Amino acid sequence: MNPDNPVLHHCAGSRSTRVLWLLNEMEADFTLVEHDFPKGLRDPDFRALSPLGRVPVLVDGAQVLSESGAIIQYLCETRQRWDLMPQIGDALRPSWLQWLHFAETLAALPAALFQTEVSIPEEQRSEPMLELERRRLDKALKYLNKQLNGRSYLQGENFSAADIAVGYSLFFSSRFVSLEEYPDLAEWYGRLKRRPAFLKSFPAKFAA
Numbered sequence: 693m694n695p696d697n698p699v700l701h702h703c704a705g706s707r708s709t710r711v712l713w714l715l716n717e718m719e720a721d722f723t724l725v726e727h728d729f730p731k732g733l734r735d736p737d738f739r740a741l742s743p744l745g746r747v748p749v750l751v752d753g754a755q756v757l758s759e760s761g762a763i764i765q766y767l768c769e770t771r772q773r774w775d776l777m778p779q780i781g782d783a784l785r786p787s788w789l790q791w792l793h794f795a796e797t798l799a800a801l802p803a804a805l806f807q808t809e810v811s812i813p814e815e816q817r818s819e820p821m822l823e824l825e826r827r828r829l830d831k832a833l834k835y836l837n838k839q840l841n842g843r844s845y846l847q848g849e850n851f852s853a854a855d856i857a858v859g860y861s862l863f864f865s866s867r868f869v870s871l872e873e874y875p876d877l878a879e880w881y882g883r884l885k886r887r888p889a890f891l892k893s894f895p896a897k898f899a900a
């Protein structure tokens with residue numbers, strides 16, 4: 693373990709996969725610390741790094757960051773990966789930032805469905821609430837599908853870290869919807885899934 697390397701705290705299949713995928717795209721040197729979900733996140737040593745007990749956490753020297761969007765931007769900036777994030781002044785920068793943050797607008801919807809599934813006994817679940825979240829998810833996916841029409845990636849012909857952020861949200865969403873209903877979205881996701889860094893970052897059962 694090289695003490696100069698950034699350390700990523702990760703749970704398989706969780707939001708920290710965004711950061712793992714980015715580090716793999718960058719072919720960066722890093723140390724991966726894996727935790728069991730959710731039990732491992734209650735560990736006091738981990739809680740000292742992440743007060744909410746959530747992943748990802750990236751420790752890079754004195755910096756400790758725990759929002760996947762912030763970590764993506766931080767890594768692209770500090771590693772000067774302008775192929776993955778447009779620089780200030782680039783015409784694509786504002787829409788790149790918009791996509792980076794849209795990723796969490798989208799992920800919040802499957803997260804609500806997932807939390808209900810794992811934390812609330814069936815008889816206590818609110819069907820109207822679940823139906824509302826499903827409709828909001830469908831609306832967001834239809835929007836994304838439309839944006840991807842005629843494009844290989846979110847910003848045109850070139851892959852960027854925005855595709856990683858939103859691509860993970862689509863992975864999460866696909867647990868609850870069939871992508872057949874969103875053909876342009878499905879094609880884009882198929883393109884992402886063929887990337888070697890994707891295959892390295894997701895558990896094999898999800899990469900198929």
Ligand SMILES: N[C@@H](CCC(=O)N[C@@H](CS)C(=O)NCC(=O)O)C(=O)O
Pocket residue numbers: 706707708730733744745746747748758759760761796
């Ligand atoms: N907005 C945060 C969300 C982080 C998050 O909620 N991570 C989930 C895993 S996908 C987690 O650690 N949940 C544990 C918990 O809520 O106790 C990000 O994008 O990094």
